[in-house]
Amino acid sequence: MSVWVGRGARAADVDVLVVGAGPTGLVLALELVRHGVRCRVIDSEARRPPGSRATDIQSRTLELLEPHGVLPAMVAAGVVVRGFTGWARGRPISQLDFASLEVPYPFTLSLEQEHTEAVLAARLAELGVPVERGVAVDGLLGGTDSVAVRFADGSSGRASYVVGADGVGSRVRQALGVPFRGETYRSPYLVADVHARWSLANDRVHLFVHRDGFFNVLALPGGRSRILCDVPEAPSAPCVDDVRRVLAARTGLDAEIEAASDVRVFRIQRRLAARWRHGRVVLAGDAAHVCSPLLGQGMNFGVHDAVNLAWRLARALRGDGAALDGYVAERRPAASALLWHTDALHRAARLRVGPARLVRDVVSRVVSAVPAARHAAAALCAEMHVSYGPGAARSALVAPRVGPPGVGDRAPLVLTSDGLFPPRAPDGLRLVFGAPAGPGEVGVAAPGAPGSIDARLVQLYRAKAGTRVTVRPDGWIGARER
Numbered sequence: 001m002s003v004w005v006g007r008g009a010r011a012a013d014v015d016v017l018v019v020g021a022g023p024t025g026l027v028l029a030l031e032l033v034r035h036g037v038r039c040r041v042i043d044s045e046a047r048r049p050p051g052s053r054a055t056d057i058q059s060r061t062l063e064l065l066e067p068h069g070v071l072p073a074m075v076a077a078g079v080v081v082r083g084f085t086g087w088a089r090g091r092p093i094s095q096l097d098f099a100s101l102e103v104p105y106p107f108t109l110s111l112e113q114e115h116t117e118a119v120l121a122a123r124l125a126e127l128g129v130p131v132e133r134g135v136a137v138d139g140l141l142g143g144t145d146s147v148a149v150r151f152a153d154g155s156s157g158r159a160s161y162v163v164g165a166d167g168v169g170s171r172v173r174q175a176l177g178v179p180f181r182g183e184t185y186r187s188p189y190l191v192a193d194v195h196a197r198w199s200l201a202n203d204r205v206h207l208f209v210h211r212d213g214f215f216n217v218l219a220l221p222g223g224r225s226r227i228l229c230d231v232p233e234a235p236s237a238p239c240v241d242d243v244r245r246v247l248a249a250r251t252g253l254d255a256e257i258e259a260a261s262d263v264r265v266f267r268i269q270r271r272l273a274a275r276w277r278h279g280r281v282v283l284a285g286d287a288a289h290v291c292s293p294l295l296g297q298g299m300n301f302g303v304h305d306a307v308n309l310a311w312r313l314a315r316a317l318r319g320d321g322a323a324l325d326g327y328v329a330e331r332r333p334a335a336s337a338l339l340w341h342t343d344a345l346h347r348a349a350r351l352r353v354g355p356a357r358l359v360r361d362v363v364s365r366v367v368s369a370v371p372a373a374r375h376a377a378a379a380l381c382a383e384m385h386v387s388y389g390p391g392a393a394r395s396a397l398v399a400p401r402v403g404p405p406g407v408g409d410r411a412p413l414v415l416t417s418d419g420l421f422p423p424r425a426p427d428g429l430r431l432v433f434g435a436p437a438g439p440g441e442v443g444v445a446a447p448g449a450p451g452s453i454d455a456r457l458v459q460l461y462r463a464k465a466g467t468r469v470t471v472r473p474d475g476w477i478g479a480r481e482r
């Protein structure tokens with residue numbers, strides 16, 4: 001990787017250069033277009049890489065994608081997953097249900113990442129920003145007004161800001177010389193898409209834990225399932241029989257895998273970039289953080305980075321120099337908490353020692369049996385818990401939030417015939433409950449007619465007459481009075 005020596009200050013060709021057309025880069029570009037920002041999206045690969053990775057699109061991500069009009073196509077192509085079942089010694093030991101969340105989309109959507117990316121890229125192309133494929137960043141030089149970029153083919157360009165959404169091996173991160181601290185888990189992992197005959201409910205994620213490791217089953221469209229499991233050693237030519245062996249040893253199911261495709265071995269990492277921003281260059285998605293895929297969080301988290309970053313870039317481009325500070329201040333601690341809890345689950349699923357496994361199974365049963373704990377665990381999986389309030393990222397894991405939604409929390413949403421309310425307005429939105437609305441404010445009747453949208457909003461916001469809530473452009477609460 002070369003750091004290119006630029007030729008002095010020149011005007012930028014584009015406002016934002018998005019490096020990488022994975023889910024993070026694509027959603028960032030869609031959001032930037034909503035904010036009226038001129039952007040380019042480039043990807044080093046001539047074609048979208050085959051071999052799907054993420055399947056689970058969490059409830060919070062569905063909310064954030066709604067304004068882009070992509071949900072109908074995604075929901076039509078995907079599988080609705082209503083909950084999670086944990087298994088040990090052939091019996092269910094824990095259950096989570098997304099129905100307990102008071103949210104517009106109380107489910108996870110299972111859709112192969114390739115398909116998700118295709119829908120997002122098609123929408124972006126409709127908006128006049130086609131992904132430029134086969135274009136790789138090779139070097140960067142940050143200046144006071146713009147960033148000089150050198151591409152792998154020797155050409156060059158300038159952008160006011162560059163976002164490295166170029167994945168775990170990020171060249172942008174390398175160009176900045178930013179350490180990617182963490183570890184690669186020791187065991188290899190086997191992933192396969194299978195057609196199987198078994199009695200497992202297709203609308204749930206299943207996680208079988210065993211002293212030899214775990215066996216994770218996720219529904220895929222077309223009656224298929226995605227299998228993810230750890231193996232002691234990587235088979236030299238992974239095949240369906242490797243998956244059959246692990247299934248028989250760890251699940252106790254009366255089952256048969258009839259066919260498998262895309263059987264692969266891969267390594268899992270847990271890493272966090274030491275810095276997320278250098279001047280006008282910012283990191284997002286897997287370029288900034290990578291975690292175990294066991295809870296289906298990584299891609300979702302990258303999409304949330306993109307939504308947090310886009311409106312700040314729009315403000316920075318309008319001259320608000322401090323706008324980008326909040327991105328790092330909010331998202332990096334949240335990512336650190338994500339790495340912590342996905343690592344904890346990953347290790348718990350792989351416990352070998354009898355007494356430790358016993359404790360884990362008892363804790364799983366208790367979490368399942370206590371409604372508040374079960375609800376908090378479902379919110380965690382759905383990425384509903386992410387809050388930017390003081391100390392919120394870590395405390396949400398041990399103490400579910402009490403009290404009305406406040407500054408830094410997700411702004412509760414209601415699904416109406418016109419879409420989600422309150423909508424994510426490019427300049428934010430101010431809700432006023434039970435009091436005259438001023439200029440630029442939206443009034444909500446309090447208490448509202450029983451069963452009405454207003455009544456539901458009052459209940460979700462736990463609002464009183466005179467409560468005022470500012471909803472930021474990314475859908476989090478920016479200010480609250482009363």
Ligand SMILES: Cc1cc2nc3c(=O)[nH]c(=O)nc-3n(C[C@H](O)[C@H](O)[C@H](O)COP(=O)(O)OP(=O)(O)OC[C@H]3O[C@@H](n4cnc5c(N)ncnc54)[C@H](O)[C@@H]3O)c2cc1C
Nearest residue numbers: 020022023024044054055056137167285286297298299300
């Ligand atoms: C087996 C598996 C299962 C998973 N399951 C889930 C799941 O269910 N849910 C979930 O949320 N996450 C899951 N993940 C994680 C998820 O796949 C990643 O978090 C997600 O792909 C990150 O998206 P991204 O856009 O940040 O990066 P990527 O998807 O890695 O995209 C980066 C893009 O940048 C391009 N690029 C790289 N270098 C350059 C360059 N120099 N110039 C230009 N372009 C470049 C690449 O070609 C690529 O298209 C899973 C991962 C694995 C391995």
